[in-house]
Amino acid sequence: MNCAKVEELSSEYITGMLPAPLEQAVRTHVQSCPACAADLETLKRVWTGLDALPAVEPPLFFHENVMSAIERQAVLPSRLSGWRMLLPQLGRVAASTLATGLAVAALGWTLLLPTLSGTEEYAAQQANPGVLTVPRTADEDSLGTTAAVPRLKIERITVVNPEVGPSYQFMIRLEGASRGTARLHLLPDNALSAKTVPVQRLILRTDVPAPPLVVPFTAVEGKSINLFASWTANGVVRTTYLFVPIPRNDALPPERQSFGLPVGTLPEIAREVAVRYGQPVILEDTANKRMLSLTAVEQTATEALRRALRGQGVQVLPSAQGIFVRPAAAAPPVLR
Amino acid sequence: MAAASGDDRDLIERSRGGDVAAFDLLVRRYEKQVYSTAYRLTGSYDDASDIAQEAFLRAWNNLRSFRGDAAFSTWIFRIATNIFLDERKRARSRPQRSLEDVMALEENMVTRQFEDTGPSPQDRIEMRERQEVLERAILSLPEAQRVMVVLYHTQERSYEEIAEIMNLPMGTVKSRLNRARLALKNRLAPAAELFPVSESPNT
Structure with missing residues (x-):
């Protein structure tokens, strides 16, 4: 036995695989x-x-991007290559969102939102693959037809067990599409950056109701549950934010309030209003990240939001589920 | 080789029939393994995303050619490693980024993406350092050896499965892996103190 032979046998020696x-x-x-x-x-x-x-986690939206590409391919085979160039970009944007906090998420929406609407835009994009020039058009699918509008419906928000401590339940359903997937991120309260977020993903189909998502939550009064859903339906990736305030035990939240909001991003303002007024706010597909400030005027939560978001091309609609903030051009939300 | 588990097989069967929801479950089941592998092979998050995504797309488009006598994991690993090797072959004609560039660019993202295994800050720093040194060493290996090291050590694939994934005889896999480990050992010998004393048999 010489040194070279020992080296040759070293792997098997270490694993105990050598004959005696x-x-x-x-x-x-x-x-x-x-x-x-x-x-x-x-x-x-x-x-x-x-x-x-250690294993490495795939970037946020990796799975959605894969499924989008597959669904898109089924709808529109010839356009696949163009989209494939874009998809890694989306992943990168998503990754930076996680890293730098959701203030950046407002920017992320812009990039996640585009729906291909016509061949001209598509041609422009092919010529300029790094730049997203697709205008945001209301609820057209990737073929440019105005088929049924896919919509994520967040139905019920219940305190399941008020004696033990609040637990929240969300019923999530998809409408206007045969199937899709949703990935839900629970953001830690008052930290719009997601560090280690529990992620739940659901496959949504119209014929099979999605299981309810139960959120065990240590309630802190005056805080909120922040839910971020990225979802895919009819081959289009969409996002929805949901801010659910933790109800105060001592008193009903004020219906009308007087306060001035700090300057912040859209999700920050939405959450702030949700907490102060004790009403859920649902932010849908809103791409603007302009800075805003509120003046101290006595107003309802709906009024506060309308005032804060004036000129941003969004509509603010009160409903039994909460206050919807969605693109002005979009069809009315589905209410119970 | 282990055939597809009953659960996988059912999902594959449904996927073949065009059931996107079934394939969706398969993607979720394997995305982490495939992405991790691609990351270890390329040392770049962007390249890993591209490769892993391409792998799942090709799997979907070629479901018909998938034989049920292999595990889905074996198949998807084969697709992913082939994409990696083909890309490298193509890239050889283009100028390559140096390894240092890759590491410098990715440095800030590295800490964020790894699982939190919960040791003390001091341990974590050492662990991080050890991982970086190892990652760099792995990336210095020739591609074919790198694939084997990644599959064996980070994906815990057996020699047999690697032989199947790479479509090579077992003997070749064993000898290449041995050579790869020796290369890593020689490269890492100066930094041996970073690595804790092993607790394997035959000490």
Whole structure:
């Protein structure tokens, strides 16, 4: 047994795969050869280190992008290559969103929102693959037809067990599309950045009701549950934010309030209003990230939002579920 | 080789019939493994995204050619590694980024993307350092060896499965893996103190 032979057999020696006589021969050599002994020790350490390398999480929206590409391909085979160029971009935007907080998410919406509406835009995009020039058009599918409008319906928000502590239940359904997928991110309260967010993903189909999503939540009065859903339907990726205030025990939340909001991004303002007025606010597909400030005027939550978001091309609609903030051009939301 | 588990097989069967929801479940089941593999092979999150996504797309488009006698994981790994190897072959004609560029660019993202395994800050720094050194060493290996090291050590695939994924005889897999490990050992010997004493048999 010489050093070269020991090196050749080292992997099998370490894993104990060598036949007994060979193993004995290697052992004997190693005992009398410090160089080989040191080499083997290093190899073992490297081996252990390799085995311990952690798995890496796919970026946010990875799964949605894959499924979008597949669905899009089914609808529109010839356009696949163009979209495939865009998809990694979306992933990158999503990753930076996670890293730098949801203030950036407002920007993310812009990039996630576009729906291909016609061949001209598509041609422009092909010529300029790095730039998203697709205008946002209301609820057209990727073929440019105005088929049924896919809509994520967040139905019920209930306190399941008020004695033990609040637990919240969301019924999520898809309308206007045969199927889609949704990925839900629960954002830690008052931290619009998502560190380690529990992620729940659902496959949504119109014929099979999605299971309710139960959110166990340690309630802090005056805070909110922030839910961020990215969802895919008819091959289009969409986003919806939901801000659910934690009800106060001592008093009913004020219906009308007087306050001035700090300057913030759209999701920050929506959440602030949700918490102060104790009403859920649902933010749908809103792409504007302009800075805003509110003046102190006595107003309802709906009025506060309308005032804050004036000129942004959104409509503010009160409903039993909460206050919808959605693009002005969009069809009215489905209410119970 | 392990055939597709009953559960996978059912999903594959439904996917073949055009059931996107069934394929959706398969993607979710394997996205982390495939993405992780692609990341270890390329050292770049963007390239990993491209490769992993392309792998699932090709899987969907070629479901008909998938034989049920192999595990879905084996198949999807084969697709992903082939994409990686083909890309590299093509890239060889183009100028390549240096390894240092890759690491420098990705540095800020690295800490965020790894699972939090919960050790003390000091341990974490050491672990991070160890991982970086290892990652760099893996990326310095020739592609074919790199694929094997990644599959064996980070995806815990057996020699047999790697042979199937790479379409190579077992003996070739074993000897290439051995050579790859020795190369890593030689490269990492100066940094051996970073690695804790192993607890494997035959000490």
